[in-house]
Amino acid sequence: MNRELIHDWNTYAEPEIPAGRKVMLNDETLRDGLQNPSVRDPSISEKIEILHLMDALGIDLVNIGLPAAGPRAFEDTVALAREIIGSRMRIRPNIGGRTHKNDIQAMIDVCDRVGQPIESAMFLGSSPIRRLVEDWSVDHLQRTTEEAVKFAASAGLPVMYVTEDTVRTDPATVVALYSTAIRAGARAIVLCDTVGHATPKGAYNLVKFVIENVVRPSGERIRVDWHGHNDRGLGVANSLAAIAAGADQVHAVALALGERVGNTPMEAMLVNLRLLGLIDRDLSRLKEYSEAVARATKTAIPANYPVVGRDAFRTQTGVHAAAIAKAYKKGDVELANAIYSGVPAHLFGLEQIIEIGPMSGRSNIVFWLEKHGVSPNDALIDRIFGAAKQSNHVLTEEEIFVLVLKAQTHETG
Numbered sequence: 001m002n003r004e005l006i007h008d009w010n011t012y013a014e015p016e017i018p019a020g021r022k023v024m025l026n027d028e029t030l031r032d033g034l035q036n037p038s039v040r041d042p043s044i045s046e047k048i049e050i051l052h053l054m055d056a057l058g059i060d061l062v063n064i065g066l067p068a069a070g071p072r073a074f075e076d077t078v079a080l081a082r083e084i085i086g087s088r089m090r091i092r093p094n095i096g097g098r099t100h101k102n103d104i105q106a107m108i109d110v111c112d113r114v115g116q117p118i119e120s121a122m123f124l125g126s127s128p129i130r131r132l133v134e135d136w137s138v139d140h141l142q143r144t145t146e147e148a149v150k151f152a153a154s155a156g157l158p159v160m161y162v163t164e165d166t167v168r169t170d171p172a173t174v175v176a177l178y179s180t181a182i183r184a185g186a187r188a189i190v191l192c193d194t195v196g197h198a199t200p201k202g203a204y205n206l207v208k209f210v211i212e213n214v215v216r217p218s219g220e221r222i223r224v225d226w227h228g229h230n231d232r233g234l235g236v237a238n239s240l241a242a243i244a245a246g247a248d249q250v251h252a253v254a255l256a257l258g259e260r261v262g263n264t265p266m267e268a269m270l271v272n273l274r275l276l277g278l279i280d281r282d283l284s285r286l287k288e289y290s291e292a293v294a295r296a297t298k299t300a301i302p303a304n305y306p307v308v309g310r311d312a313f314r315t316q317t318g319v320h321a322a323a324i325a326k327a328y329k330k331g332d333v334e335l336a337n338a339i340y341s342g343v344p345a346h347l348f349g350l351e352q353i354i355e356i357g358p359m360s361g362r363s364n365i366v367f368w369l370e371k372h373g374v375s376p377n378d379a380l381i382d383r384i385f386g387a388a389k390q391s392n393h394v395l396t397e398e399e400i401f402v403l404v405l406k407a408q409t410h411e412t413g
Contacts, residue, residue: 042296153185196231235264284349318361
């Protein structure tokens with residue numbers, strides 16, 4: 001889109017995240033997403049379908065499950081790992097568990113079954129409020145961390161060390177636990193907003209603090225991840241703030257599924273990273289990915305859900321429709337997708353949809369008829385316009401074609 005046509009206050013100053021900065025995504029749909037109490041745990045064939053769509057979207061990593069959660073969880077984790085390996089996917093798997101020996105052993109067993117090491121995410125509660133409930137001391141958490149990371153690393157597992165509720169944990173404990181994990185062999189660390197407490201400034205401050213006070217002093221090459229929940233509706237904003245502060249990777253979930261109100265939505269992260277110029281990949285199957293997850297988990301996609309919702313690029317409003325129609329008549333799809341939309345539909349394999357309803361003008365009707373191969377005339381437009389203004393809803397395709405048929409019958413009669 002010609003920059004002279006849109007003055008972008010989002011980039012008026014120097015960008016918070018420089019273009020070209022490498023940002024990775026870890027998809028938690030098949031782990032954290034399935035912890036949502038309202039979803040159905042998909043069959044293994046459905047999980048494999050979703051896995052292939054993640055790979056098609058260029059998502060970097062995927063958590064394929066908690067193998068210690070039970071026999072079915074273990075076998076599904078093995079099957080998904082084998083699918084990634086056997087299909088030579090670009091996406092890389094990781095598996096999850098607590099800093100308990102049994103959970104770590106289950107992760108080791110998965111690696112043994114598939115014949116290669118898989119990055120293992122092991123998590124441990126850290127915040128003062130959690131320590132109070134559990135009667136844990138920081139010394140106890142440090143010992144637990146050291147033993148768990150060494151046990152996994154000695155078995156050849158790349159370790160991703162996770163503290164739960166990091167964003168509500170005091171600085172001294174944050175430094176103590178992550179430094180201990182790195183010394184014990186962890187080469188990726190995850191900072192978590194487990195209960196959705198953070199604001200963008202809080203996410204930025206935490207990531208910056210950990211990089212300056214843990215990662216750099218360690219002298220090791222450590223990947224820093226951000227894992228956010230959406231309880232305050234700030235999941236995407238917090239993730240972008242974490243990236244601005246230096247996070248290498250953010251975690252997200254299809255349709256924002258997850259505990260309580262869910263995690264950072266993967267669709268929104270892909271869209272925003274693409275529009276910020278931080279990723280450049282084919283996202284035309286984004287809606288297919290979202291719909292596959294919705295089917296498999298028995299989840300409804302809200303009509304107004306960004307980008308992949310039914311109404312994301314759909315309008316009945318006369319003023320909006322007229323402008324979009326004029327842009328299309330100029331033969332400029334990008335212009336049509338920008339005039340009343342902050343997200344260019346064509347980048348995601350989608351298009352603008354103009355409907356006819358009580359808020360519509362005659363331009364809606366002309367556009368709709370031409371789109372559906374019907375030649376508009378004044379009598380037909382007037383008939384549909386009158387029906388739309390009397391309606392309490394957007395007219396369905398069937399209702400419009402009935403009106404077309406009546407008009408044609410009237411003409412021939």
